Amino acid sequence: MPSFQNGDVEIAYLDEGEGEPIVLVHGFASTKNVNWVYPTWVSELKKNGRRVIALDNRGHGDSGKLYDAEAYSIPTMAGDVSALMDHLDIARADVMGYSLGARMTACLALREPQRLRSAIFGGIGMALIEGGGPGENVAAALEADSLDDVTDPVGRTFRAFADQTRSDRRALAACLRGTRRLMTKEEAARIAVPVLIAVGTSDEIAGSAHALGEIIPDAQVLDIPNRDHMRAVGDKVYKTGVLEFLSERA
Secondary structure, three states, rough: EEEEEEEOEEEEEEEEEOOEEEEEEOOOOOOHHHHHHHHOHHHHHHHOEEEEEOOOOOOOOOOOOOOOOHHHHHHHHHHHHHHHHHOOOOOOOEEEOHHHHHHHHHHHHHOHHHHHHEEEOEEEEEEEEOOOOOOOHHHHHHHHHOHHHHOOOOHHHHHHHHHHOOOOOHHHHHHHHHOOOOOHHHHOOOOOOOEEEEEOOOOOOOHHHHHHHHOOOOEEEEEEOOOOOOOOOHHHHHHHHHHHHHHOOO
């Protein structure tokens, strides 16, 4: 698995296919494989003539693990994405993030719009501005000695997933605590790159996609029918909508 050094952290990534580049940024407690390879995103995008780059976020997967929450601010993590693009000599790309990855993508769209042909926000709506999703209850669950010690239902879900993927739970807890800063409504309104917001209609974590779409100028909204936050990732409607959105920018 290729990797590169960005400051004090090693970032693992994949780089497959040929054509216009698209960079994929996974969600919290996930990995490039769980979020993008196993649900066949990588293969589908390659079949549609795209060069696909996907990284393991710091603290996740095969990338370096850090245990200070300050090492996981959204701008710092977004900086790993632009550093990867620099490493691969990619001046500009489409970028798709899911959940935490979408928050990182939004940060890039705001701070480095010249690097993005378009931005796709999967699994994030008004939670980008209003918050939601895993909180201190999940961080505490990740740090518990055993799953048996966790009584909070949301905490148990994330802890079980972290155990299943053999993640570094201390690094995930630090990441969770470090990524709490939200984007303001005024910042979101300044995003000027083409944006697609894709959220499951049963997603209770993401917040309203349509409300966020009214804030970001000219954003398109894709409803993923009857899918919650976890099950929307590999949905066919999501994939079809993304491919259509990308084809409009060809």
